[in-house]
Amino acid sequence: MHIEFRHLRTIKAIHDTGGLARAADMMNMTQSALSHQIKGIEDQAGVELFVRRSKPLRLSAAGMKMLAAAEAILPQVAALEAEFSGLVSGKAGRLHIAIECHACFEWLFPVLEQFRKAWPEVDVDIRPGLAFDALPALRREDVDLVVSSDPEDLPETDFTPLFDYEPVFVAAAQHPLAAKDVIEAEDFRGQTLITYPVDRARLDIFSQLLTPAKVEPAAVRQVELTAVILLLVASNRGVAVLPDWVVRQVRYHSDYITRPLTRAGITRRLYAATRSDDTSRPYMAHLIRLARQEAVKLQRG
Amino acid sequence: MHIEFRHLRTIKAIHDTGGLARAADMMNMTQSALSHQIKGIEDQAGVELFVRRSKPLRLSAAGMKMLAAAEAILPQVAALEAEFSGLVSGKAGRLHIAIECHACFEWLFPVLEQFRKAWPEVDVDIRPGLAFDALPALRREDVDLVVSSDPEDLPETDFTPLFDYEPVFVAAAQHPLAAKDVIEAEDFRGQTLITYPVDRARLDIFSQLLTPAKVEPAAVRQVELTAVILLLVASNRGVAVLPDWVVRQVRYHSDYITRPLTRAGITRRLYAATRSDDTSRPYMAHLIRLARQEAVKLQRG
DNA sequence: ATGTGCATATGAATGTCCTTCATGAAGTTA
DNA sequence: TAACTTCATGAAGGACATTCATATGCACAT
Secondary structure, three states: OOOOHHHHHHHHHHHHHOOHHHHHHHOOOOHHHHHHHHHHHHHHHOOOOEEOOOOOOEEOHHHHHHHHHHHHHHHHHHHHHHHHHHHHHOOOEEEEEEEOOHHHHHHHHHHHHHHHHHOOOEEEEEOOOOOOOHHHHHHOOOOOEEEEOOOOOOOOEEEEEEEEEOEEEEEEOOOHHHHOOOEOHHHHEOOEEEEOOOOHHHOHHHHHHHHHHOOOEOEEEEOOOHHHHHHHHHOOOOEEEEEHHHHHOOOOOOOEEEEEEOOOOOOEEEEEEEEHHHHOOHHHHHHHHHHHHHHHHHHHO | OOOOHHHHHHHHHHHHHOOHHHHHHHOOOOHHHHHHHHHHHHHHHOOOOEEOOOOOOEEOHHHHHHHHHHHHHHHHHHHHHHHHHHHHHOOOEEEEEEEOOHHHHHHHHHHHHHHHHHOOOEEEEEOOOOOOOHHHHHHOOOOOEEEEOOOOOOOOEEEEEEEEEOEEEEEEOOOHHHHOOOEOHHHHEOOEEEEOOOOHHHOHHHHHHHHHHOOOEOEEEEOOOHHHHHHHHHOOOOEEEEEHHHHHOOOOOOOEEEEOEOOOOOOEEEEEEEEHHHHOOHHHHHHHHHHHHHHHHHHHO
C-alpha cells in the first residue's frame, strides 16, 4: 500500500467541501485527478473509501478511518513545515549553550530569561557535561554557542568578545594573607585552595598563575556551587580565586576580603564561540548583545 | 514546501542506520536516490537537515525536528495501513446496528457481548434515533445492519430471517380481559394501551390488528423501557402487546397474564437487513448465527 | 605529504505515475 | 423525460523520483 500526504489531503478536502469538483477546485486540480487518485488508493488498499450509491460522494467506514488519520497527521506536517519556515525566516532556531566557565551560570541565567521572552521560538538550552570538548561539540553541531575564555584559531568558528574580568583572590577577613595588598603565586604555598570541580587547565588560577610559577597549594578542594565556595572561604576553611564580578554580588556572605593577583593584576576575556554560519543570525546577535549588557550590570555589582 | 512520507522514512532510515548507503540498502534504493532526495528537501525547505562537516552524515538541529516528526507520524500511517489490511482480510470492519424493533435491545445486548470477544477489531455500535428511515440509512452506509420485521424488496439489500415470535396480549391478573382465552381487536376498545414510543406503523399491535380492524383504544401511553411497561401493566394502569419472548423473561414482575391475539395467533418474523456486499462477510455471518442462538435461548424463557 | 578507501554529491537518462483533456455514465431535480 | 450535476474513464503529456556512472571530499595510514 502506498498512502501519501496527497491522499490524506484529498480525503479531507472531499469531506470538507462535500464533493469531488469543489475539492478539486480547492486544491487547484481537476476533478478528474481526484477521481483517479481515490481510485488508485482504493485499488491498492483494496478498500472502498466512498459510498458511490448516492451522488454527493460520501465517506464509507474505511473512509472515515482515513479521514481521522488525516486530521491527526496533517497538522503535524503543517507544524513541521511552519517550524522550517520559521527557521529560514530567522525567527526560530536552536541555541544550545555549553559553558566552560563554571561561574558563568550566575550571569547566563538572567540573560537567557530575557532572551526567551524576545525569541520564544528559539529552542534554548544549557548543555552541561560538555565543559571539556566544547569546541569540537560546536563544530559537530551538538551545541550552538560556547562560552570560553580561550579562543582558538579554528575554521568556521568565530569568537566574539563578551566582557573582561579579573580573577581575584578571596579569603576570610581573619586570614593571614588578608594583611597583604597583593597576592603572588608564592602566597598559595601551604594554602587550601577551593576551586570548581573542573580540570586545572580550565581554572584561571592555575593556567594564569600557579602552573607557570610551578607553585602547588597544600590542598585543593573542589566545590560545585559559587555560594558554597564563598561560605567555606568566609568560615576560613580555605582560600579561592574567583572572577571579580562574582565576588561583587552582594547577595553572598560578607566576612571575606578580596585582593588582586600579582601587582599588575590579571585580566581575562570571555568569548562567545559560534559557527560562522550562525554568527550573523539575528537571535544570535541579540543574545550576545544581552550578554554584554548583563555583564556591565554585574561589573557595577 | 513538499514534504512526503518518503522523506520522513528517509530521514529516519539515515538516522537509524547512521549512513546514506546503509539507509539506501535498507530501503531498497540506491545511495544516489537518497542523496538527491535530501538535497531536494533541503533546497525546497531552505534548511540544512544534515551536518556535512563530518563524514558519517549527522542530523542538524532542523534534522532532529524532522526526525521527531517522522517518529510521531510514521506509526500513525502504519496503523492506518494495518487497519486497512485488517479490513480486506475480513478481521476488521464496522458493524453499526439500527433496530426498528424496540424490544430487541433485550436480546441484542448479550449477542453483542459475545460478538465483541470474537471480533475485537470490528467497530460495534448501536445507533439509536434511526428507528424510522433505517433502511435508507443502511443503503447510505450510515449503518451496516438493520433489525426489522418488515422486509422490502430493495436492490443491494438482503433480509436474513433471525427468528419468529408472537406478539401477545399482556394485562394484570385482575384485569377483566384476563377472563378471555383469546383477545380480539374489538377487545381493545375502551382500553389504555401501553406501547413503545414509536410510530404506529412500526408497532405489531397496530399494523397487524387494530389498524386493519379500524379499532382505536381509549388511550395510548408511550413508555420507553420494557420493564416499566410490564410494571404499569401489572399495576393495572393499562394493557400491552409484547413479543412472547420478552414476556417470558422471568426477571420481570409476575402479576400479569398473557393471552394470544386472535384465535389463529399472530406470528411475526424478525430479519437482519444488510447490504449485499456485507452479507457474506465472516463477522456478519457470525453475528447472525449468534443472534439466532440467543433467540432460541430466549424462546425457552 | 601522498595514497587508499570509504562516504557522499552530481549530472544525464530513464521510467514511473500523476495530472490533464475530452468525454461518457450515472444520479438528482423539476 | 429533460436538464443538470456529479463522478468515472481512457489516452496523452509532463513532472519528477530513481538509476547508472562518475566525481568530489574526508579520514586514516604509511
